[in-house]
Every structure is written in structure tokens, then in C-alpha cells.
Amino acid sequence: MEFQSIVSSLFEGFYVNCFIFAMTLLMALPLGLIISFGSMAKFRPIKWLTKTFVWIIRGTPLMLQLFVVMYAPGILFEIPINSRMTAVLIAFVINYAAYFSEIFRGGIESIPRGQYEACQVLGMTKSQAFFKVVLFQVIKRIVAPISNEVITLVKDTSLARVISVAEIIMCAERFTKKGLIWPLFSTGIYFLIFNGILTLLFGYIEKKLDYYKG
Amino acid sequence: MSILEIKNLTKSFGKTEVLKGVSFSMEEGEVVSIIGSSGSGKTTLLRCANFLEKADSGQIFLDGNLFYDGQDKKKISPAELRQKQLNFGLVFQDFHLFPQYNVIDNVMLAPLLLAKEQEDYKQNKKEIEQQIRKNAEEILDRVGLSDKLNNYPCELSGGQKQRVSIARALALKPRILFFDEPTSALDPELTGEILKVIRKLASEHVTMVIVTHEINFAQGVSDKIIFMADGVVIEEGTPEEVIQNPKNERTRHFLHKMNEK
Missing domain, CATH: 3.40.50.300 (P-loop containing nucleotide triphosphate hydrolases)
Structure with missing residues (x-):
């Protein structure tokens, strides 16, 4: 096996990780915001339903959730899921949305009530108050915890292999059968570089948002 | 009456x-x-x-x-x-300025949002926004802050913050x-x-x-x-x-x- 074809096979695997990462982020962030509204709802049943949901998702392993999404529809309802990638994305998006929702909730609840009251007496609607005044302050407060989750997400994408989605570590492991260990080791480098870039990016965002205090 | x-x-x-x-x-x-x-x-x-x-x-x-x-x-x-x-306008004890906006934007935000609901906003966008800005500058001048238009609330003293919040309330002409x-x-x-x-x-x-x-x-x-x-x-x-x-x-x-x- 020549070096180049191994590297290109690893790149193919890592493309899958990147795809899972990007799609999860893209869908889990807005979904997380919606779930956070649910967990702050004044209407009790919605609030408790959401809280129970978040508890279950955060309280069980992502690996188990992957298996459930993959096999439950087919075995229980005889509507098998059509693609493994779909199963991966459903499980990841729900799982990460639950974590994000708690970060959003914490951020939103940390904004002083006075900000909303100031908006109200200035004749703003509730949505104007949220989108024009509160949201930006929330973002500033949650950049650090979100960056933690995002970096965890990069590494979690390799869990997709448990339902046989050929992500980078699964690709690398194949080469151990041929007596090669370095492809497996080298996968770490992909993750390190990717997370290094993310760390720099989040550092940049934090710095950009540092123009004001409070 | x-x-x-x-x-x-x-x-x-x-x-x-x-x-x-x-x-x-x-x-x-x-x-x-x-x-x-x-x-x-x-x-x-x-x-x-x-x-x-x-x-x-x-x-x-x-x-x-x-x-x-x-x-x-x-x-x-x-x-x-x-x-x-x-x-009505209300000036709070603790100011409640919007920390991410500078002084002039704090004053202009509510009038701008309100203006967007006017029917002729799209046609006369520029003039309306200029008018709001001019009005905000005048009010900030009245409270003695014309030299702080581009400062952020965190850069102001308590007294200056409270004057911004008075200007912010006045901008809506309550x-x-x-x-x-x-x-x-x-x-x-x-x-x-x-x-x-x-x-x-x-x-x-x-x-x-x-x-x-x-x-x-x-x-x-x-x-x-x-x-x-x-x-x-x-x-x-x-x-x-x-x-x-x-x-x-x-x-x-x-x-x-x-x-x-």
C-alpha cells in the first residue's frame, strides 16, 4: 500500500467527519435555541416536557442514541431508516441541540431583567427586544461554553462508526489488518489541526466581542 | 384638563x-x-x-x-x-443602557425600529434615518454629551450613563x-x-x-x-x-x- 493512497483514504474518511460536524452545527444551533425557549416556557407542561427531553438526551450515551435512531424505526415500526448518514445526523443534531439549549438558557437567563424593561418602555416588541438587544449579549456570554461543545463535537463525529459510517478512524483501523499502525496514529493529527483552527477562530470571536463590558 | x-x-x-x-x-x-x-x-x-x-x-x-x-x-x-x-418615558435608577451599542445608537435604536413600521419608510429611508440621527444628536447635546456619541456605556461615568438614558427616553418624545x-x-x-x-x-x-x-x-x-x-x-x-x-x-x-x- 503506498503512502499516498492511504493518506487520500484518510482524507475521504475525514471528509465524513467534517460533513457530520458542519451539518450538526448548522441544525443543532437553531434547534437548541428553540428547545431553550421550551425549557423557559411559562406554560408548565411544555416546560416539563422539554426538561424531561433534555434530561433523557443528556443523560444517555450518544452511542446508545445512535443505535436507537438506526434500528428502532425499522424494528419497532417496520420503517427502516434509508441511510446510515441520516441516522447519524438525526442522533447528533438532537444530542447537540439538547446541550446547546442548556447553554442558551443559561445565557438568556443571565441577562438582567432591566434590559427587557428598558426595551418595553421604549416601545419595542418582545421579538425586537430579543433580537436587537438581548441576543447579542447572550452570544457574548456563551461563546466560551459553546466553543467547548463545538470542540467536543469534532471528536464525537468519530462515533458514527458504531453504525458503520466510514469516518476517519474506521478508515484508519482497516490498515491495522495489514500491519500498519501509523495511519491510526495519524488520525489524531487531523483532529488536532481541525480543533486548532477552531480554537483560533473562537479566540478571534471572543476578542471581537470584547469591545464592550457588561 | x-x-x-x-x-x-x-x-x-x-x-x-x-x-x-x-x-x-x-x-x-x-x-x-x-x-x-x-x-x-x-x-x-x-x-x-x-x-x-x-x-x-x-x-x-x-x-x-x-x-x-x-x-x-x-x-x-x-x-x-x-x-x-x-x-410615557421612564428613566431607571440603574440606567439599563444597551451595553453593545455606543451612545448615539442607544438613543437611536428605538426610534429607528419605530420608523421601520411607517408606511413610507422604504421610500424615504435615508431622510428618515438622517432625521432620527439629527434628532438624537440634538438631544445628546441638550444633556451635554455631544463629545461622547461614539463611546460605549462601559466607558462612561455613572452620571454620563444616566444622561444617556435620559436622552434615550427623550428621543421618543414622550x-x-x-x-x-x-x-x-x-x-x-x-x-x-x-x-x-x-x-x-x-x-x-x-x-x-x-x-x-x-x-x-x-x-x-x-x-x-x-x-x-x-x-x-x-x-x-x-x-x-x-x-x-x-x-x-x-x-x-x-x-x-x-x-x-
Whole structure:
């Protein structure tokens, strides 16, 4: 096996990780915001339903959730899921949305009530108050915890292999059968570089948002 | 006709009765100061008048028209509430400026959002925005902050922050401007600049209701003083009547205590 074809096979695997990462982020962030509204709802049943949901998702392993999404529809309802990638994305998006929702909730609840009251007496609607005044302050407060989750997400994408989605570590492991260990080791480098870039990016965002205090 | 008339306003939080039937009225261009010890219900009265709290019963009249009725259990729609709210401005004790916007944007934000709802906004976008900016600059000049337009709230002193928040309220041209202890969160040496701004507004005949602990200031600036205790108005009248010659024992006691400080 020549070096180049191994590297290109690893790149193919890592493309899958990147795809899972990007799609999860893209869908889990807005979904997380919606779930956070649910967990702050004044209407009790919605609030408790959401809280129970978040508890279950955060309280069980992502690996188990992957298996459930993959096999439950087919075995229980005889509507098998059509693609493994779909199963991966459903499980990841729900799982990460639950974590994000708690970060959003914490951020939103940390904004002083006075900000909303100031908006109200200035004749703003509730949505104007949220989108024009509160949201930006929330973002500033949650950049650090979100960056933690995002970096965890990069590494979690390799869990997709448990339902046989050929992500980078699964690709690398194949080469151990041929007596090669370095492809497996080298996968770490992909993750390190990717997370290094993310760390720099989040550092940049934090710095950009540092123009004001409070 | 009175611009504002409040009749028998009551408000309870749980079992605590904070307002037990408060009434007063004021004319356009007047300055009314509300004094009284902490817990007398002054702030709650302002918050009810500005719809930050819902009064349990009683009425508010604006220009003689029924404006709010506590007995009316029908829910006011958010749009209607906003329309009503815009008649009043409120300056908070703790400013509540928007930290991510600079001074001029803090003042312009609400008028801009409001302008976007005008029908001709899209055609005359530029002129409308220029007009709002010009207006904001003028108001900031009136409160003496024309050199701070591009500063952020975190870069300002408490007194400057409070002046921005006064400008922010004025930018919407409220019929009545309410102040909730505007100097209480400030260092003593900074209260003067706020009182000066309020005096200036009074001389320009801005209709104002001021909840304050600054008795001397209230005496100088007000047309009418209201003394509140335990959720009711104990005494009201001109500064001469209430502060120089209080009739009620509790007013005398309160003023005496304030003098000792």
C-alpha cells in the first residue's frame, strides 16, 4: 500500500467527519435555541416536557442514541431508516441541540431583567427586544461554553462508526489488518489541526466581542 | 384638563399590599416629585403607570380619556400596550443602557425600529434615518454629551450613563417623562449633573414625574410634591405646603429624618 493512497483514504474518511460536524452545527444551533425557549416556557407542561427531553438526551450515551435512531424505526415500526448518514445526523443534531439549549438558557437567563424593561418602555416588541438587544449579549456570554461543545463535537463525529459510517478512524483501523499502525496514529493529527483552527477562530470571536463590558 | 390622572391605583405582590389606592393628577408642563421612605410604594407606582407592573385596580386617565382600567380583565394586546407605552418615558435608577451599542445608537435604536413600521419608510429611508440621527444628536447635546456619541456605556461615568438614558427616553418624545430615583445609583459628586439636566428640562416645560430622595432638589424643581407612605398619598401640594409647612405628622417626621442625613 503506498503512502499516498492511504493518506487520500484518510482524507475521504475525514471528509465524513467534517460533513457530520458542519451539518450538526448548522441544525443543532437553531434547534437548541428553540428547545431553550421550551425549557423557559411559562406554560408548565411544555416546560416539563422539554426538561424531561433534555434530561433523557443528556443523560444517555450518544452511542446508545445512535443505535436507537438506526434500528428502532425499522424494528419497532417496520420503517427502516434509508441511510446510515441520516441516522447519524438525526442522533447528533438532537444530542447537540439538547446541550446547546442548556447553554442558551443559561445565557438568556443571565441577562438582567432591566434590559427587557428598558426595551418595553421604549416601545419595542418582545421579538425586537430579543433580537436587537438581548441576543447579542447572550452570544457574548456563551461563546466560551459553546466553543467547548463545538470542540467536543469534532471528536464525537468519530462515533458514527458504531453504525458503520466510514469516518476517519474506521478508515484508519482497516490498515491495522495489514500491519500498519501509523495511519491510526495519524488520525489524531487531523483532529488536532481541525480543533486548532477552531480554537483560533473562537479566540478571534471572543476578542471581537470584547469591545464592550457588561 | 389634566394630562395625567391616576385614580385609586392598587397593587399587591402576594399578600403584601404595596399600593393601597393612590390618586393624583398633574397638568401638562408640570413637574411632580414623589417623595417618601423606601417601601412606601413610589417605585411601584411608577412601574404601574409605565405598564411594567399591572395595577390590580384603579384607573389611569390621559388627557381625560380612560387609558388603563385595572378592573378591566380583558387582556390588552401587545400592539395596543406599545402604543400606550410610547406616551410615557421612564428613566431607571440603574440606567439599563444597551451595553453593545455606543451612545448615539442607544438613543437611536428605538426610534429607528419605530420608523421601520411607517408606511413610507422604504421610500424615504435615508431622510428618515438622517432625521432620527439629527434628532438624537440634538438631544445628546441638550444633556451635554455631544463629545461622547461614539463611546460605549462601559466607558462612561455613572452620571454620563444616566444622561444617556435620559436622552434615550427623550428621543421618543414622550408626553410625560418619569424618573425612578435617577440619582440613587450615583456617587454623591455625580448627582449634581443629573439634577442640572432635569432642571433644564423643567425650564423647557417637559412634563415630568420624579421619584427622588433629593428633598432640596425636589423643592426647587417641582410644581407639586407628593409624599407617600405605606402605599398611600399622605400629603400633596406645592413645595411650600409640603416641605416648608407640612401638615401631617408623618411628613414632618420623614422630612426631619431626611434633614439629619
